Amino acid sequence: MSTTLIIILVIIVLIILYAVLYNGLVRARNQAQEFQSQIDVQLKRRTDLIPNLVETVKGYAAHEKTTLEEVVRLRNSVVSADNLQDKVDADNMLTGALRQVFALAENYPDLKANQEFGKLMEELTNTENKVAYSRQAYNSAVQYYNTATQTFPRNLIASIHSFKPMEFLSIPEEEKQAPQVKF
Structure with missing residues (x-):
């Protein structure tokens, strides 16, 4: 084989390798962004359900107005959050307020028996499970993407094309603590 043919083959192999590595980085980034979008979709679905829940509870628990107002306020903070981490933080606070609403149902047997409620x-509950799954999938996708952008040889391509590391979703400190059970 001639030297020219070998050089051409090496160049072709390098171009193909470069394309494969670059496309892998793009796929990893897009997958993380897709999971981020799924979190937004599930949070939106959840916030859309809350006004119906509040209206249903209002009829049974009129004197629990402050709890319901807090749920509405926190729902609005989820909707108005600017970035994913702020949305997740606001959603975590909303989860706590919703637990209070669910606890109200224990005090109102008619509400608990209401089909709409x-x-x-x-x-x-189903949406909360989907949000939890989406958060886990997002963090897994971010981990894969970040690893891909930081390991050789993809890190060379990542730096050339300005692939930036993505942030993991964090868990609030109060959720990291083990619950205390007292008898």
Whole structure:
């Protein structure tokens, strides 16, 4: 084989390798962004369910107005958050307020038996599970993307094309603490 042919083959192999590595980085970044979008979709679905829940509870627990107002306020903070981490933080506070609403149902047997309330509770629970899954999937995708951008030889391509590390979603300190059980 001639030297020219070998050089051409090496160049072709390098171009193909470069394209494969670059495309892998793009796929990893897009997958992380897709999971981020899924979190937004699930949080939106959840915040859309909350007004119906509040209206259902209002009829049964009129004197629990402050709890319901807090849920609405926190729902609005989720909707108005500017970035994903702020949305997740606001959603975590909303989760705590919703637990209080669910606890109200224990004090109002008629509310607990209400079909609409039961349906809303089930939908919120399902959505909460989807949010948790989306958060986990997002962090996994971010981990894969960040590893890809920091390991050789993809790190060379990542630096050339300005692939920046992505941030993991963090868990609030109060959720990291183990619950205390007292008898």
